[in-house]
Amino acid sequence: MPAMTRMLIATLVLAGTATVPNAGNAHASAPSFCGELGGNWDGQYCHTSVTSERNAVRDIKVAVPDDLVDNPTTGPAIRDYLRTLVNNWKTANAHMAADSYGEENFEVFRHANLLSAVFHEDYHADGPQPNNAYRTFTFDMAAGRRVQLADLTTSNPLTAIPPLAAPFIDTALNQAPPPHDPGTYPFILDRWTPDKVYSGAYKAWALTPDELIIYMPDYPVGHDEPINFSPGLPQWYMDGGTVQAHIPLSALGSVLRV
Incomplete structure (x- = not known):
């Protein structure tokens, strides 16, 4: 993996305080669901490990959002996500020759009746450095359903948001690791619009009280x-998550329903 990845690890820190269950807050649902995943609840993470045919061990730890896994609105999607994640990490280890790990943490944001859960995956595959990924879910807790970005805007969000968000995305590009001169490739706005691969097509997003x-x-x-x-x-x-753009809701007021 290229050397710049070492600097990209700085993106591991999320915008706010990570919400990770601890021994004092855990209820019965987290240990119970951990058992369904084939793991052991250690008071903070659901922990398990698998050994490959070449005797490589993959250590797996996932944080479980205790208040969400049994909630009728959030539970089905989040349970399915965590089951799939753990199973994929187990399966990926089948032919590995070197020890590896997978770790997931999460953060929860609220905006009125909307709840966003951000899951951060940190995993070591074949190279010496971790890979990072983000999966996000937003729910309307009053209506009891999951919502998409298109549900929050008055028109197609992939065309409505970019011109209004451009100054804030540009700032995030300039601040992204590794340190670089503003406006230099590939940290240029044109390569991070929703139709370009670096943007991830705005698949990973969260709504906070003001962003x-x-x-x-x-x-x-x-x-x-x-x-x-x-x-x-x-x-x-x-x-x-190399670039994490924080866009004030006030800047998007003309296209938001919330």
């Missing part, structure tokens, strides 16, 4: 597309 946060890309991206966009320039690896 829309977009995590770009949502999953690691190996190179820009089209590959020949800038002939002669190196192809960049982008870790998940």
Whole structure:
């Protein structure tokens, strides 16, 4: 994995205080669901490990949002997500030759009746450095349903948001690791619009009391597309969440329903 990935690890810290269950707050649902995942609840994480056919051990730890896994609105989607994540990490280890790990943490934001849950995946695969990814879910707790970004805007969010959010995304691009001169490739606005691969098509987002946060890309991206966009320039690896744009809701007021 390219050397710049070491600097991208700085993106691991989320915008606010991470919400991770602890021994004092855990109710019965977290240990019970952990058992369904085939793990052991240690008071903070659901922990398990698997050994490959080549005797490589993958250590797996997932934080469980105790208040959400049994909630009728949030539970089905979050349980399915965590089951799939753990199973995928177990399956991926089947032929591994080196020890590895997968760890998930989460953060919860609230805006009126809306609740956003942001899951951060940190996993070591074949290289010496972690990969990071973000999966997000937003629910209307009053209506009892999951909502998409399109539900929150008066028109297509992938065309309505970019012109209003451009100054804030540009700021996030300038601040993204590794340190770089503002406006230099690939940290230029044109390569991070929703139709470009680095943006993750705005799949990972959360609504806070006063901001829309977009995590770009949502999953690691190996190179820009089209590959020949800038002939002669190196192809960049982008870790998940390399750019985290914090867009004030006040700037989006003309297109928001909330």
